[in-house]
Amino acid sequence: MCPRIHLTPRLAMVAAMVPEEAKLADIGTDHAYLPAALVEAGRISDAIAADLRSGPLDRARQTVLEQGLEGEIELRLCDGLSGIGPQEVDTVVIAGMGGETIAAILEAAPWTREQNTRLILQPMSSMDDLRRWLAANGYAIEREDLAREGETLYTAWSVRAGEMSPLTPGQIVAGMNTPHPLRGAWLDLWMGKVQRAREGLERSSREAAAGRKQELKELYEELVSMKKEWEQWQ
Numbered sequence: 001m002c003p004r005i006h007l008t009p010r011l012a013m014v015a016a017m018v019p020e021e022a023k024l025a026d027i028g029t030d031h032a033y034l035p036a037a038l039v040e041a042g043r044i045s046d047a048i049a050a051d052l053r054s055g056p057l058d059r060a061r062q063t064v065l066e067q068g069l070e071g072e073i074e075l076r077l078c079d080g081l082s083g084i085g086p087q088e089v090d091t092v093v094i095a096g097m098g099g100e101t102i103a104a105i106l107e108a109a110p111w112t113r114e115q116n117t118r119l120i121l122q123p124m125s126s127m128d129d130l131r132r133w134l135a136a137n138g139y140a141i142e143r144e145d146l147a148r149e150g151e152t153l154y155t156a157w158s159v160r161a162g163e164m165s166p167l168t169p170g171q172i173v174a175g176m177n178t179p180h181p182l183r184g185a186w187l188d189l190w191m192g193k194v195q196r197a198r199e200g201l202e203r204s205s206r207e208a209a210a211g212r213k214q215e216l217k218e219l220y221e222e223l224v225s226m227k228k229e230w231e232q233w234q
């Protein structure tokens with residue numbers, strides 16, 4: 001048998017959000033590293049590992065066989081949650097996908113809100129769109145975390161059915177301010193993105209750009225004040 005699965009910081013952050021003894025489905029599992037590591041650590045007894053494509057699911061099968069987890073991890077080929085019954089899970093992980101794909105998967109599975117399933121979401125892009133979608137569709141982000149792999153920062157959110165208090169533009173892009181040690185670098189990342197968008201717009205003389213320039217200026221200022229608040233907490 002192979003050595004136990006070692007998770008990278010991004011997936012370790014996601015794994016840490018999974019409650020002990022969760023009835024877990026990992027959607028878009030690819031290698032099935034996350035459920036395999038959680039079972040091996042004794043945090044959960046079994047899991048469903050699902051993927052849209054057969055190539056990733058074959059990789060998941062290889063992990064399951066190599067780790068001797070045939071009795072613990074069940075593989076499913078399906079789009080999002082379409083092949084998972086609401087009664088089978090209380091926790092769903094959707095990690096390593098764009099925010100729009102995550103929103104589309106949840107849109108097609110309203111039972112996750114109706115039965116208050118715990119969702120652990122790790123968007124790679126379009127985080128603002130995903131936050132807006134969650135707020136508009138009866139979900140609340142209860143906790144956010146950050147992890148670094150090399151030069152890259154990642155976020156993961158623990159989400160339940162509920163009402164989210166209205167978010168400011170800065171909170172929509174960068175999340176709630178916290179004293180997290182990586183929060184300063186996360187805010188720097190967003191300030192850089194907003195600054196580059198502002199510079200792009202500076203070259204545009206179109207009248208319509210004026211409103212957007214003002215929005216980006218205010219967003220940048222809010223991110224700067226979040227960074228100052230974070231510095232005071234350090």
Ligand SMILES: C[S@@+](CC[C@H](N)C(=O)[O-])C[C@H]1O[C@@H](n2cnc3c(N)ncnc32)[C@H](O)[C@@H]1O
Nearest residue numbers: 027028029030051052053056078079080095096
């Ligand atoms: C980048 S991998 C992420 C793997 C793993 N979850 C992680 O975070 O390391 C994205 C995986 O999501 C799968 N995927 C994309 N859209 C999907 C969908 N609608 N339903 C299920 N799986 C999907 C892809 O086939 C791919 O295996």
